[in-house]
Structures are given as structure tokens and as C-alpha cells.
Amino acid sequence: MKIILLFIATFLFAASALAQEDFNKTITRTGVQDTNFYFSVGNGFSLNCAYDVVYFSNESGFGKGAYSTLLSAKAQNKPISRIVYSQDTSSTICTLELIEYL
Numbered sequence: 001m002k003i004i005l006l007f008i009a010t011f012l013f014a015a016s017a018l019a020q021e022d023f024n025k026t027i028t029r030t031g032v033q034d035t036n037f038y039f040s041v042g043n044g045f046s047l048n049c050a051y052d053v054v055y056f057s058n059e060s061g062f063g064k065g066a067y068s069t070l071l072s073a074k075a076q077n078k079p080i081s082r083i084v085y086s087q088d089t090s091s092t093i094c095t096l097e098l099i100e101y102l
Contacts, residue, residue, distance in 0.1 A: 018087045019097070020047045025083055027074040030067070035059055037067045041080070047087045049094035054085045056096035066099045073101050 025041035031053075032038075038053040045054065057063040073080050084098035 018047060018089060020045070020085055020087065020094075022046050022083045022085075024079045024081060026077070026079045027070055029053070030070055030074060032058060037063060037070075039070050041083075045083075045085070045094065047085075047094060048092060049085075049087060050092040054083070054094040054096050066096060069099050069101050 022041070022045055025043070025045075027039055028042050029040040030037070033055075035058055036055045037058045038051075038055045040053045044052060056066055058067065070080070078101070080099060081102045082098065082100035083096070085094045085096050087094045
């Protein structure tokens with residue numbers, strides 16, 4: 001019985017977030033809300049993200065670097081070559097994990 005409960009708990013935890021990778025997306029909107037940056041892209045994300053945006057922390061080195069990358073791409077009107085983000089399945093809020101700009 002304990003093994004079955006452990007399996008179910010592991011499955012539920014693993015199913016609580018989805019990961020997605022999108023390619024060649026143009027930044028249409030950027031912003032700051034409390035301790036988070038956010039952005040949206042033309043033609044939307046592959047997952048149905050809450051408010052059509054992906055969030056990430058503005059308190060980390062990663063977040064500040066990612067925001068700089070987004071602003072540079074937006075200013076030059078060039079696409080982001082790769083975006084990796086995860087989505088919380090209960091809230092549909094998407095969180096940035098990787099960004100790449102060529």
C-alpha cells in the first residue's frame with residue numbers, strides 16, 4: 001500500500017508542471033510586476049500561459065541577464081531563437097527557464 005501511495009504522490013508532483021521549448025519568437029511586450037519581469041511574444045506561446053506572458057524573477061542574476069537579452073532583441077526587432085519555460089498546470093502561470101538570442 002505504501003508503494004502505491006508513493007507512486008501516486010510522485011506522479012502528481014511530476015504532473016504539476018509542463019515544460020515547453022519555443023523557437024524564433026518576436027518580443028511584443030515586456031514589463032515588471034513586483035519582483036518579476038514578464039514578456040509576451042507575437043503569435044503566442046505554444047502553451048496557453050496565464051495572461052499570455054512568461055514570468056521570471058527580477059532579483060536573480062539570471063533574471064537580470066534574461067531581461068537584458070529580451071530588451072536587446074525587442075529594440076532590434078529580432079526574434080529570440082529559443083525560449084524554454086515551464087507551466088504550473090493548476091494556475092497556468094509560465095516561468096522562464098532559458099532564453100537564447102543569436
